[in-house]
Amino acid sequence: MTEAVRIRPEQFPLTRECPFSPPEEYRGLRDEAPIAKVRLVDDKWAWAITRHEDVRAVLSDPRFSADRTHPDFPMLTRGGRLRQEGDEKPLISMDAPEHGPARRAVLGEFTVRRMEALRPRIQEIVDERIDAMLAGPRPADLVRELSLPVPSLVICELLGVPYTDHEFFQAHTTTMISRMSSAEDRQKAFEAVQSYLRDLIVVKEGDAGEEDLLGRQILKGREDGTYRREALVAMAFLLLLAGHETTANMISLGTIALLENPDQLALVKADPSKTLSAVEELLRYFTIVDAATARRATEDVELGGVTIRAGEGVLALGFAANRDPEAFENPDDLDVERGARHHVAFGFGAHQCLGQNLARMELQIVVDTLFRRVPELALAQPVEELLFKDEAAIYGVHSLPVTW
Amino acid sequence: MKITADVGRCVGAGQCVLTEPALFDQSEDDGTVIVLVDEPEGVLLDHAREAVRVCPSQAISLSG
Numbered sequence: 001m002t003e004a005v006r007i008r009p010e011q012f013p014l015t016r017e018c019p020f021s022p023p024e025e026y027r028g029l030r031d032e033a034p035i036a037k038v039r040l041v042d043d044k045w046a047w048a049i050t051r052h053e054d055v056r057a058v059l060s061d062p063r064f065s066a067d068r069t070h071p072d073f074p075m076l077t078r079g080g081r082l083r084q085e086g087d088e089k090p091l092i093s094m095d096a097p098e099h100g101p102a103r104r105a106v107l108g109e110f111t112v113r114r115m116e117a118l119r120p121r122i123q124e125i126v127d128e129r130i131d132a133m134l135a136g137p138r139p140a141d142l143v144r145e146l147s148l149p150v151p152s153l154v155i156c157e158l159l160g161v162p163y164t165d166h167e168f169f170q171a172h173t174t175t176m177i178s179r180m181s182s183a184e185d186r187q188k189a190f191e192a193v194q195s196y197l198r199d200l201i202v203v204k205e206g207d208a209g210e211e212d213l214l215g216r217q218i219l220k221g222r223e224d225g226t227y228r229r230e231a232l233v234a235m236a237f238l239l240l241l242a243g244h245e246t247t248a249n250m251i252s253l254g255t256i257a258l259l260e261n262p263d264q265l266a267l268v269k270a271d272p273s274k275t276l277s278a279v280e281e282l283l284r285y286f287t288i289v290d291a292a293t294a295r296r297a298t299e300d301v302e303l304g305g306v307t308i309r310a311g312e313g314v315l316a317l318g319f320a321a322n323r324d325p326e327a328f329e330n331p332d333d334l335d336v337e338r339g340a341r342h343h344v345a346f347g348f349g350a351h352q353c354l355g356q357n358l359a360r361m362e363l364q365i366v367v368d369t370l371f372r373r374v375p376e377l378a379l380a381q382p383v384e385e386l387l388f389k390d391e392a393a394i395y396g397v398h399s400l401p402v403t404w
Numbered sequence: 405m406k407i408t409a410d411v412g413r414c415v416g417a418g419q420c421v422l423t424e425p426a427l428f429d430q431s432e433d434d435g436t437v438i439v440l441v442d443e444p445e446g447v448l449l450d451h452a453r454e455a456v457r458v459c460p461s462q463a464i465s466l467s468g
Contacts, residue, residue, distance in 0.1 A: 059460075060460070060461065060462060100415075103415060103416070104416065104434040104435065104436070105434075107415075107416040107434055107435030107436075108431075108432060108433055108434055108435055110416075110418075110435065111416065111418055111421075111430040111431075111432070111435045112418040112421040112422055112425075112430060113421075113429075113430065113432075341419075341423070341454070341457075341458050342457055342458050346417075346460075347460070348460045349415075349460055349461060350415050350460075350461055351415075352415060352417045352460035352461075353417075356417065356418075357418050357422070360422075
């Protein structure tokens with residue numbers, strides 16, 4: 001089991017052959033070598049972890065570091081790390097004891113109650129976007145009309161970023177997360193967004209108010225003497241990136257999956273209270289940030305009969321874990337009534353997605369509202385012809401023609 | 405069965421509140437867990453078990 005396993009194309013990350021299924025190798029790895037050495041794009045090696053239980057164990061074990069700035073951290077894209085002179089570690093790269101206080105400083109903004117308070121505004125945004133789509137020509141591109149604008153508007157409003165600049169972010173974030181982008185283009189896009197946010201935060205420093213997250217963080221940091229501009233730039237960058245690309249892709253993919261599984265869609269339509277479990281199931285079913293949960297061992301760790309040595313990289317593969325039959329019966333079936341809440345689509349452990357309850361709420365509102373208001377919604381192009389984001393770190397679909 | 409919460413481990417994901425708001429709340433300030441009912445019974449006990457299962461930082465446990 002400790003021997004290196006050779007797999008197609010011998011380089012991680014692997015791509016999906018079917019848009020709804022994990023790479024075929026995941027099943028083989030999980031069955032035969034659940035903790036296996038695999039080769040990464042930069043020819044270094046890392047341990048691929050494919051069982052649900054092991055993935056949760058790795059992600060909740062402080063001996064595995066999340067510090068992406070470390071040279072031994074497993075790389076999933078060519079061309080090195082995105083860095084700018086003097087920039088700060090984002091929350092996702094921090095380990096204890098730095099991580100806890102930094103996360104708690106912003107966590108109050110993302111509690112279940114705070115998210116619930118946003119519900120009426122999110123509902124309004126979703127209704128406005130559906131109105132606009134219905135008033136326009138058929139077929140419409142759901143990505144452009146609904147999937148992207150909804151989370152984009154929500155995160156811009158929450159942060160206090162002018163929505164008029166959203167096209168700038170969308171263009172740059174797409175470049176940043178695409179594995180097809182050149183290293184130079186990714187670095188340029190990264191720096192452009194960083195300096196935009198820095199300028200915005202400098203303006204807000206002069207007139208910091210309670211009405212948006214950035215303003216509140218400035219005031220709070222000044223009050224307790226912890227305010228640092230660059231730390232807030234890093235935080236804003238992370239929230240904006242995560243807020244743009246993840247929920248948007250889940251809205252599109254979730255819509256496709258429900259339309260392709262009419263029996264499951266009928267269950268949701270008949271009983272809107274099932275939307276809650278349907279959203280969890282869609283999150284599990286797609287696991288759009290499969291390999292984002294990489295780690296580096298900081299000491300020797302025994303896991304499932306294997307010794308992972310200090311310094312070695314680990315890929316806790318969420319998509320493999322979320323299709324583990326030990327954790328989910330008939331894992332390849334979409335079952336909106338499945339109790340799927342123990343999925344790891346938002347990760348697990350100290351770094352579990354900060355915005356998960358915002359994402360859940362946006363998805364619930366969209367699923368509910370879209371199929372209630374547009375019950376005749378249908379794909380205007382066969383699934384086989386859709387262009388999926390096989391090359392991106394966050395899985396999704398480039399466009400989604402729909403009609404009604 | 406008694407619910408114990410380790411606020412030091414809690415990462416404020418809010419999974420316990422989503423599972424059963426009658427048993428758990430989050431601090432307004434830093435999002436960490438607040439236990440509302442120490443010794444749940446009946447269906448609430450089942451929900452407490454589910455909350456323990458989905459908690460990402462293993463900050464809540466049931467004992468006794």
